[in-house]
Amino acid sequence: METEQNRQPIFFGPNIRALILLAAVAVGAYWYHVNFQKGPCEAPIEYHIDQFDVSFGVSRESFLSAVAEAEAMWENEPIDSAQGKKGKDLFRFSDSGGLAINLIFDDRQKITIRNTILSDEIDKNSKVAESVKAEFLALKEQYAAAVSAYNRRIDEYKALLSSHNEKVRSANRRGGAKESEYQTLAGERDRLAALSASIETDRGNVNALAGQISALVKKYNLIAEGINSEVGIVNQNAREKFDAGEYVRDEAGERINIYQFEGRDKMIRVLAHELGHALGLEHVADTKSVMYEMNSGTGEKLGEDDITALQELCDAK
Numbered sequence: 001m002e003t004e005q006n007r008q009p010i011f012f013g014p015n016i017r018a019l020i021l022l023a024a025v026a027v028g029a030y031w032y033h034v035n036f037q038k039g040p041c042e043a044p045i046e047y048h049i050d051q052f053d054v055s056f057g058v059s060r061e062s063f064l065s066a067v068a069e070a071e072a073m074w075e076n077e078p079i080d081s082a083q084g085k086k087g088k089d090l091f092r093f094s095d096s097g098g099l100a101i102n103l104i105f106d107d108r109q110k111i112t113i114r115n116t117i118l119s120d121e122i123d124k125n126s127k128v129a130e131s132v133k134a135e136f137l138a139l140k141e142q143y144a145a146a147v148s149a150y151n152r153r154i155d156e157y158k159a160l161l162s163s164h165n166e167k168v169r170s171a172n173r174r175g176g177a178k179e180s181e182y183q184t185l186a187g188e189r190d191r192l193a194a195l196s197a198s199i200e201t202d203r204g205n206v207n208a209l210a211g212q213i214s215a216l217v218k219k220y221n222l223i224a225e226g227i228n229s230e231v232g233i234v235n236q237n238a239r240e241k242f243d244a245g246e247y248v249r250d251e252a253g254e255r256i257n258i259y260q261f262e263g264r265d266k267m268i269r270v271l272a273h274e275l276g277h278a279l280g281l282e283h284v285a286d287t288k289s290v291m292y293e294m295n296s297g298t299g300e301k302l303g304e305d306d307i308t309a310l311q312e313l314c315d316a317k
């Protein structure tokens with residue numbers, strides 16, 4: 001079973017989603033159990049835990065219970081038999097069991113752990129970027145409204161000023177304004193000056209908003225740059241596919257090696273996949289199935305292709 005992890009870089013858009021794939025390839029001799037003298041499904045395959053590396057951060061007890069859950073995925077599935085439909089006892093834990101299950105820690109899991117930490121960091125920073133973006137969008141709206149109000153006031157001011165200037169010119173043509181007219185015009189002139197000062201304050205506020213917006217864009221781009229560089233590291237770490245697990249049968253015996261998983265669910269699924277190979281099953285086409293070549297499915301249930309393959313295997317004696 002192989003694995004490949006990948007994250008897409010982003011540019012001005014905080015929608016980062018991890019694209020994590022666990023791939024699987026057939027390893028080992030599947031024909032073994034098919035040709036086993038007792039036939040598949042006749043007697044449970046006995047397994048034991050052999051190599052167990054604590055560096056995974058999983059206790060032996062927890063690992064054993066994960067194996068039991070993987071086992072149950074196959075055993076809980078009712079199979080047609082002479083006695084009707086019922087689950088089969090396909091695996092059994094035994095200290096002297098012939099199938100060894102090994103948990104082997106190396107660079108594969110090291111990279112996975114590092115990528116998990118980086119992915120958490122990416123998710124955290126993406127949330128920050130998201131909130132900066134929301135702040136930016138709100139301010140942008142506020143800015144647009146302020147600009148349009150400012151322009152409206154400018155137009156009003158220009159109209160008032162032009163009418164005032166026309167009155168002044170008209171008075172001048174008549175050789176000057178009378179006292180009362182002069183007072184009116186002077187009052188108008190003062191109100192226009194006050195209006196102009198108030199509009200100038202508006203202009204300052206609009207410019208301050210523009211400054212805030214540009215600072216937010218700068219902040220956002222800085223966060224996005226950081227995220228992209230983290231995404232780059234994750235992708236660099238995970239460019240190559242590698243075995244997450246394998247089932248091997250050779251002169252040294254029969255064994256399942258588990259090298260890599262991300263979280264308990266994937267651990268159970270990679271175990272179930274390799275147990276499937278131990279039964280004699282090959283890969284299936286359904287991407288949600290346990291026996292699909294990549295561990296792209298989720299959940300604790302077999303896929304339809306798994307069930308069909310198991311039933312065919314157990315019926316073919």
Ligand SMILES: [Zn+2]
Binds near residue numbers: 027
């Ligand atoms: Zn496989």
